[in-house]
Amino acid sequence: MLRDLAEAEWTRRAGLATLTAALGAENIRWVGGAVRDSLLGQPVRDVDCATLLTPDAVIDRCRAAGIRTVPTGIDHGTITAILKDGPVEITTLRRDVATDGRRATIVFASDWREDAARRDFTINALYAHPETLEIADFFGGLADLTARRVRFIGSARARIAEDHLRILRYYRFQARFGSELDTEAEQACTELAHTLKGLSRERIAAELLALLALPDPHPTLERMRTGGVLGVILPEACAAQLAALERLIAAELRQGFTADPVRRLAALLPPSPDVAETVAARLRLSKAQRNRLVTAAERKADDSDNPHALAYRLTMPLAVDRLLLLGSDARALAEWQIPEFPLKGGAIVARGITAGPAVARILQMVEQSWVAEGFPGPARIEQLLTEALDGYSPAG
Template sequence: MLHDLAAADWTRREGLAALTAALGAENIRWVGGAVRDGLLGVPVADVDCATKLMPAEVIAACGRAGIRTVPTGIEHGTVTAILKDGPVEVTTLRRDVATDGRRATIAFASDWPEDAARRDFTINALYAHPETLEIDDWFGGREDLAAGRVRFIGEAAARIAEDHLRILRYYRFQTRFGADLDQEAEDACAALAHTLKGLSRERIATELLALLALPDPHPTLERMRARGVLGVILPEACAPQLAALARLIAAEREQGFAPDPVRRLAALLPPSPDVAETVAARLRLSKAQRTRLVAAAERAPGDGAAPLALAYRLTPPVATDRLLLAGADARPVAGWSVPVFPLKGGAIVARGVSAGPSVARILQAVEARWVAEGFPDSARIEALLAEELDKARA
């Protein structure tokens, strides 16, 4: 059952009222995710606005009202209004003039249905009046939303031909909102999967990670593999890796860890740093994402034996990844502050050991025993040091 949009918190934001006053209620409509999620009764972060006004008119009207704007996508008709309760992208109505599967040449449109017709799914083409919150729905989006159905506007194959990324968007939206599968969409995505090869790696990575961040993407990824879609974007993800992902998702849920897309991507890869490096480069992952992926790929069967020792050696985030991937209990690491090993080389020199390699060996031996014993107090460190000094002098 869909909710009353007026019950959505975002509809009462002061900034939206100010924007409506500046641009005129007859000239704008809230559109897309905020309307869709508001009807579902789920939290909304970003609000998008469609307008009949040209970008220059939006900038001028906002300026007169004291609203700062940033021309974030002016070539595509988008101006971002900086409001006290969050930015809003204001985009002039558009229609596609030409598409090649990777980018579209657009022209400005003059009416709401024309703008709605270029959107991908029916559930994303819902327009709400800024004052009455009355919803315009030309393609049955509300019915699809209530039924848990993700359906392309128009013929699925034709819409994918316009923008190949819609294949991955379909799987992401179907995972999040879908109940029953739309067979036309499923068949079109499988038939046109090869077209994903022409997309930039960054766009593919963004969609793949967004899919992996959802609560349980495993059934969708299994379907993508069976239909030949997953192999186009991530050929390393074969059956054993999909099973590893299912185990990881279960471990995250059981232990109370939030879904993490990079950790889940690691589960889809064999435990090989070289493979992780290759995939990170292919997907153009950030340096931080690449580092995590490679560290997770270095996981070993014994990682779960001493979780705090692992966290001390690798940092708690890396240890958490490796423990969960190993099916071990990562909860001891959650929120754990890594202790600082208090013993310094000078203390060993003060005991009569000449500065040099011997000091380093003793220091490392004491630290290893301190970690193995669970980070005991300073009195125990002194006892461990005395034992290691006796060994060195023997």
């Protein structure tokens, strides 16, 4: 059973009341994820607003009410209102006049149903009155939400032809909300999978990572693989790699680690740094994401021999990635803080070694022994330094 929208905290925010007064309750409706997720009793982050007003009128009315605005997507009719209790995206009603699968040419509209008709799924086309919270449902979204069914508005093939990214959005939404599969949608996504090749790599990466961040994307990714969809965007993800992902998800859950999409992407790839580099470049991942993917691909069986040493060498997140991907226990790192090597070059110079490369070499020798012995305290560090100095040869 769906929740009462009035139970949602965000519907009582003072900032939204101020925005409603500024724009006029008759001119706006809350729409999209906030409405959908609240009906399901799930937490809400962002609130979106649809409006009959043009962007210029929105800016003028907000200015008069002392509300700052940012033209975040003004070419598509979107203005962001900056409120104390969170920003709100306000988008003028639209209809598409031309689409090519990657982008749409739109004109502003004045009919709520017309605006709803251009949205992707029925569960995303629920409009809530800002004061009464009465929901306008033009395409059976409430029934689909109750049935946990993700269904395209109108013809699935036609909607995908308008924007090919809707294939990946369908799988992500189905993994998040769905229990009952929509046969038409599944068939359309399979038949039109090849159209994903025309999309920007950044858009594909964003959707793929969003899917991988969900609690258990494995069943959905398996359907994408058997349907030929996953092979278009990530051909490296064979059946064996899907099995590796399934094991990783089980390990994350069993050991209490938060799901991480980049770690899960690493599970979908063979443990090859070259492959990781190729995929990171293809998906236009950030430098940090690329480094994480490549480091995970460099995992070796003996990484699990000394988890603390691994974390000291790689950083905690990278060590956890490797251990979980290897099927090892990473819980030894959960409450552990990486220590700082306390020995400084000055202590070595004070023992008679001339400042320069020799000091760096001795520091490295002592540090390696300190890590190997499990990060002992000051007394043992002093012993390790003495041993290193006793064995030091200037010629070496």
